[in-house]
Amino acid sequence: MRCSLWVLALTTIACASHAAPPSTVLPPASATRLAAGARAQPHFGGVDYTFTLDAGITHIATRACLHGAAPPALVAGDADSARYMSGARLLTPTGSRALAVKNGVIDLRAAPNDACLAYEVDMVAATNGDRWWLGARSGPSVIASIVLFLWRPHVAAGELHGTARFVLPQDMQLSVAWPKEGDSYLLDPSAFQFDGHVVFGRFDALQVQAPSALLEVAVLQGMPAQTRPWIVSWLQAASSAVGAQIGRFPVPHAQIIIVPVFRPGMHFGFGDTGRSGGVSIAFFMPADVSEQALRDDWVAVHEFCHLTLPYVDRNDAWLSEGMATYLQEVARARAGLISAQAAWQSIYDGSQYGREAIDTLAAETRNMPVLHNYKRVYWGGAILMLSADVELRRRTQGKVSLFDVLAQLSAEPKEILRYYRAVDLLARMDAIAGVPVFSETAARYLNAPKFPDLDELYPALGLVPEGAGLRVLAQAPLAWARDAIMARGPVATSVALAGGG
Numbered sequence: 001m002r003c004s005l006w007v008l009a010l011t012t013i014a015c016a017s018h019a020a021p022p023s024t025v026l027p028p029a030s031a032t033r034l035a036a037g038a039r040a041q042p043h044f045g046g047v048d049y050t051f052t053l054d055a056g057i058t059h060i061a062t063r064a065c066l067h068g069a070a071p072p073a074l075v076a077g078d079a080d081s082a083r084y085m086s087g088a089r090l091l092t093p094t095g096s097r098a099l100a101v102k103n104g105v106i107d108l109r110a111a112p113n114d115a116c117l118a119y120e121v122d123m124v125a126a127t128n129g130d131r132w133w134l135g136a137r138s139g140p141s142v143i144a145s146i147v148l149f150l151w152r153p154h155v156a157a158g159e160l161h162g163t164a165r166f167v168l169p170q171d172m173q174l175s176v177a178w179p180k181e182g183d184s185y186l187l188d189p190s191a192f193q194f195d196g197h198v199v200f201g202r203f204d205a206l207q208v209q210a211p212s213a214l215l216e217v218a219v220l221q222g223m224p225a226q227t228r229p230w231i232v233s234w235l236q237a238a239s240s241a242v243g244a245q246i247g248r249f250p251v252p253h254a255q256i257i258i259v260p261v262f263r264p265g266m267h268f269g270f271g272d273t274g275r276s277g278g279v280s281i282a283f284f285m286p287a288d289v290s291e292q293a294l295r296d297d298w299v300a301v302h303e304f305c306h307l308t309l310p311y312v313d314r315n316d317a318w319l320s321e322g323m324a325t326y327l328q329e330v331a332r333a334r335a336g337l338i339s340a341q342a343a344w345q346s347i348y349d350g351s352q353y354g355r356e357a358i359d360t361l362a363a364e365t366r367n368m369p370v371l372h373n374y375k376r377v378y379w380g381g382a383i384l385m386l387s388a389d390v391e392l393r394r395r396t397q398g399k400v401s402l403f404d405v406l407a408q409l410s411a412e413p414k415e416i417l418r419y420y421r422a423v424d425l426l427a428r429m430d431a432i433a434g435v436p437v438f439s440e441t442a443a444r445y446l447n448a449p450k451f452p453d454l455d456e457l458y459p460a461l462g463l464v465p466e467g468a469g470l471r472v473l474a475q476a477p478l479a480w481a482r483d484a485i486m487a488r489g490p491v492a493t494s495v496a497l498a499g500g501g
């Protein structure tokens with residue numbers, strides 16, 4: 001039943017970068033009022049969670065022990081997840097006392113220092129609800145969003161930190177991206193600031209070595225056994241293609257979840273990247289996927305390309321999605337997975353979606369949740385990124401490319417787990433590049449009445465539309481940049497480490 005909901009999403013969404021940005025995780029106004037004047041000494045010093053699951057994964061029983069002064073409230077990760085929490089109570093030496101809950105806020109104003117509290121999350125209701133991304137059952141497993149069960153202290157984002165322990169029935173497996181120390185997982189501010197995925201249940205655990213990185217893969221039951229080596233090869237090819245462009249995979253560790261979707265004839269085209277305390281990517285894959293379909297796939301490269309940038313506000317998704325869409329073509333061509341001609345053709349074909357635009361790229365991006373104009377936004381952003389890449393190469397006489405900027409941007413792994421508005425990230429990229437091509441290109445295209453197109457750029461690159469194809473001219477002002485962008489380079493290698501489970 002859940003699969004039909006996934007399919008519903010699959011028909012409209014090519015890819016989602018799944019995260020709860022600060023703008024959406026800010027608590028409701030009532031919590032903001034609670035915060036005023038409610039801070040006291042000693043300061044809030046973190047929170048230790050214990051999540052206990054039953055064999056049927058019907059509930060997550062949570063115990064949260066606060067260090068130091070209690071924050072004024074514990075707040076839901078988002079409005080939808082608040083519906084599935086109940087039983088909030090303060091644990092006292094003699095028992096427990098119910099805590100007031102309103103609009104996704106557990107009131108802790110009367111809680112003492114070093115308080116412990118408890119609450120339950122109804123996993124049956126959550127996985128039967130109409131929010132497929134919050135929780136879904138897949139065979140003996142549940143894939144759930146972190147925001148479904150991680151209610152967080154209402155304190156400044158920088159003060160959010162803690163640990164998490166899971167108490168699981170015997171034989172139940174767990175997949176989560178949070179770093180582990182001893183028997184606890186460490187929660188940094190990003191664990192609370194963004195969303196991510198967790199899997200409880202039974203699954204095949206694989207490890208794939210990407211360039212300078214380890215991919216921990218959970219293949220949920222329902223994917224036929226013969227797909228295992230195909231999935232490993234697919235992840236190796238995609239991670240190597242992306243890693244080769246910046247010298248390493250963008251992050252040292254990533255959690256990968258393969259979720260089977262049962263719908264004959266369905267095309268594979270959906271991934272969901274989370275950043276709660278670490279990188280997690282869920283791929284919703286047809287259970288009848290073929291080896292060839294995985295060889296031809298672009299989704300894994302696209303999701304991995306997202307990791308070259310920090311989290312970008314969804315109102316600025318033209319940047320994050322445009323970057324991933326542009327790079328998915330360039331990285332595959334440079335790695336030899338597709339030809340340069342095919343990559344230029346895809347970008348040209350993608351640009352044609354802009355002809356249906358009814359507004360500027362900035363406005364179309366803001367309205368994406370309503371208009372479902374994903375292709376226009378993704379490819380409009382991709383043209384913007386191509387334009388910036390060409391301009392960067394032109395102004396630096398070919399000495400600096402977009403990949404050089406991205407390599408430096410992601411040199412500090414934690415950077416990927418930070419939040420940016422586009423204006424700030426573009427300024428950062430300008431500073432790395434040494435020329436303000438990113439801000440200038442955005443200023444030129446973003447609010448222009450004419451949607452970004454290739455009418456001027458492609459002829460300058462020596463790419464001429466001809467019928468349904470493209471003619472590549474040897475002589476053109478920027479032919480050198482064209483050839484440099486798609487030039488084949490050394491491909492970083494990745495190998496499978498282990499399999500089983």
Ligand SMILES: [Zn+2]
Pocket residue numbers: 015016017302303306320321324
């Ligand atoms: Zn994407």
